Amino acid sequence: MESKHLTEVVLTVIEQHTLLPHKPLHLNTPLGADGLGLDSLAILEVVLELEQRTGIHLRDENLTAETLSTPANLIRYLEQSLPG
């Protein structure tokens, strides 16, 4: 999947799950309480939906709280999960 398309998919899925739809969504907007208000359950839904939409099989080696902190970090994590 092209990087631009991956970014679009990630932002679309996050937007669908945000509890604060009026908040501006950028690549560096925090996903959690200090930004879009996604809790851990919502982030789980986002990640599983992204996996389904992109066909990328996620790996847990690179997964940290930082990975899940912003759309940009999430995109990096998805890219790292691509088969090398």
Added chain:
Amino acid sequence: MKPNPVKNISALDVPLSKKLELLREAAANPANASRLKAWGKQHLALHGKALNDWTSRAWWGLAAGELLREHLYNEQRRPAVLELIDPPDWTAINEAQQHGGIILATAHIGPPRAAMNYLIDCNLPLLIWTNMQGVPGWLPRKTTAKFLDPLFAEERAVLLIKSALHLRAGGVLFGAPDWASGTRTVALPRLGVECFFSLGIPMLVRQLRLPAFLVMALWHGERIQLTSIPIYPPDFAMAADEWNRLWIERYWGEIEPIIRSSPENLRFLRTVDGGALVHELQL
């Protein structure tokens, strides 16, 4: 406050089964039991002899649980606890595991950490959600089981996603939904109080469409039996909030009769009364 007899019994150089018998004797006139008695009176409407009997049995359960906890912390003493556990019939669990990941939902009831320790020795591809403060440092080095601590709020999303990946790879997840953590919980009114439940486990069941079982270690006399009860999923066409609530009701529906009828297995954690009765008996 009377002295804590559990400490004295724990220090005796006798087998664990004998210590449990000695606790029965101490339980006939239980030390520091006033709050326990008040709980039985308030929540179960017990009085007179029924209340006294209930208090003795509940006190024994708490004291025996603390005794076991102390043994489980000690590498040399741990096998004595596992010998108290009758081998379970886990045909249904084993069959379900042939088809992929399964979720074993437990509860804070019965002897603490007995089910977890039994499972650790089963050589399953096990991921355990637990407060790591209750896990001795040597235990993770002795097992292939993995541990994640749900108490760290900032790591909770990581815990859920790692669990999902583990389950999808055919793993087994063991965790307790009756310890409310996270921002979204389900509250059920039970025994005159609101009980709060975490949604992480039902969410994983729903998202991954995996079989789930309620697994508990429970006292039966001075032996421990492991129960496994399938938790049948609600209709997946339901809205998520409704589905989660119904799943929790099915889970808790199996546990509530034990709370009402089996005082030895009560732990009185915050799910039930918000109190800390057990602290009075801690070793």
